[in-house]
Amino acid sequence: MLFNKIIFGPVKSRRLGTSLGVNLLPDDSKLCNFNCIYCECGFNFTKPHSHLPKREEVKEALRAKLQEYADKNEHIDTITFAGNGEPTLHPQFAEIIDDVVELRNAICPATKISVLSNATFAHKPQIFAALHKVDNNILKLDSGIESSIKIINQPTGNFSLKDTVENLKKFRGNLVLQTLFFSGNYKGVTIDNTTDEEVSAWLKLVEDITPKSVMIYTLDRPTPAENLHKADPKRLAEIAAKVEALGIKTQING
Numbered sequence: 656m657l658f659n660k661i662i663f664g665p666v667k668s669r670r671l672g673t674s675l676g677v678n679l680l681p682d683d684s685k686l687c688n689f690n691c692i693y694c695e696c697g698f699n700f701t702k703p704h705s706h707l708p709k710r711e712e713v714k715e716a717l718r719a720k721l722q723e724y725a726d727k728n729e730h731i732d733t734i735t736f737a738g739n740g741e742p743t744l745h746p747q748f749a750e751i752i753d754d755v756v757e758l759r760n761a762i763c764p765a766t767k768i769s770v771l772s773n774a775t776f777a778h779k780p781q782i783f784a785a786l787h788k789v790d791n792n793i794l795k796l797d798s799g800i801e802s803s804i805k806i807i808n809q810p811t812g813n814f815s816l817k818d819t820v821e822n823l824k825k826f827r828g829n830l831v832l833q834t835l836f837f838s839g840n841y842k843g844v845t846i847d848n849t850t851d852e853e854v855s856a857w858l859k860l861v862e863d864i865t866p867k868s869v870m871i872y873t874l875d876r877p878t879p880a881e882n883l884h885k886a887d888p889k890r891l892a893e894i895a896a897k898v899e900a901l902g903i904k905t906q907i908n909g
């Protein structure tokens with residue numbers, strides 16, 4: 656499933672409420688430095704003439720949509736950077752965040768701004784600063800075991816779990832950690848990030864990172880890899896209870 660506009664929705668998000676999406680990636684292909692086997696946009700592919708929207712295009716499209724909803728007196732819970740890949744890959748991500756904060760403050764000050772990111776560019780000072788400016792800085796960590804991340808998320812560049820965790824710790828709690836739990840088999844390898852071993856490695860990192868909250872969820876839409884299965888709701892509840900025991904608020908979206 657691809658989003659074919661810069662601004663899409665609003666959609667009813669399980670996690671965020673009424674969410675107006677911002678797609679900073681091409682509208683006809685997917686661009687990400689992960690290639691998650693569960694990604695709702697499918698596996699990575701680019702088309703030869705794909706281009707990223709310009710900062711000005713994003714600003715004008717968002718201004719028009721926010722004004723339309725303000726004129727109708729309809730509330731949007733959050734403006735969410737998601738779309739066809741990793742939003743922080745856009746070279747003007749930081750400037751676009753500034754524009755969105757300005758528009759939100761002027762047109763709909765009660766609306767939150769959320770970013771869904773895989774956190775791999777959080778070490779860049781501009782990206783780090785921009786992520787600090789949003790209300791919901793939602794960063795992905797699908798396992799506490801590097802070999803599992805390499806199967807689940809399939810990072811396409813250099814990836815180090817240790818470095819990622821260090822970057823997440825630098826937010827000093829100003830982040831929401833999100834983890835998708837599931838099981839299955841991919842290319843003959845069994846995957847299950849709900850096992851005791853997986854959960855205990857992940858919990859240790861959650862404790863180190865101390866996010867302001869954790870969002871745990873499972874598969875909801877068709878996945879590009881076959882043979883993947885939703886996590887058992889009871890197991891999600893057990894995992895959530897373990898996070899809550901650390902004093903960290905947890906939201907389950909089964």
Ligand code: SF4
Nearest residue numbers: 687689690691694740
């Ligand atoms: S990080 Fe997000 S956009 Fe990228 S492959 Fe994974 S789920 Fe898809």
